[in-house]
Amino acid sequence: PRHFGFCYGVENAVEIAYRTLAQHPDKRIFLLSEMIHNPRVNTDLTSRGIRFIMDTSGKQLIAWEEITADDIVLIPAFGTSIEIEERLRAIGIQTEQYNTTCPFVEKVWKTSAKLGAKTYSVIIHGKPNHEETRATFSHSKAEAPSVIVQDMAETQLLAQVITGEKSREEFYS
Helix, strand or coil: CCCCCCCHHHHHHHHHHHHHHHHCCCCCEEECCCCCCCHHHHHHHHHCCCEECECCCCCECCCHHHCCCCCEEEECCCCCCHHHHHHHHHHCCCCCCCECCCHHHHHHHHHHHHHHHCCCCEEEECCCCCHHHHHHHHHHHCCCCEEEECCHHHHHHHHHHHCCCCCHHHHHC
8 A cells, every 4th residue: 555555445445434534523433343454544543533343353342232323333345244234224323324345345246146146156265254255255145155265275175075076064064
């Protein structure tokens, strides 16, 4: 970022976060987790009063019961799972207005839905505990059989299951 700047999705998310702070100085503003993986940006946001509901691995920092319909909750550039979106709506949080999910992340979700409609399965390569991977898996599994592989070893094992060289039980274990 120092040399090339942030990508469009990150730039947009950060801009929305600062604009929300400026427009709503009287409101409590939360982020589901880090806006982006940039300590300087996250430290600046928290110094201005934004609080994180979860850490990057999904560990709860602020109980859902503390969040009210009067609060603002920003969805970070990584997006979030369908389950968390539903939880926010149940509280009365308007997720659409403060959703900073990167359009390129959403494009992956839409593509997985199209693949699911064609009866394909979706293989997601990523860190299983990363917010973007969790969000992508949540959206993908709603539309298509989906699995996450973390590395080449898991990918090779999955390939052996697909070709019948190994059993599903070996993959799932």
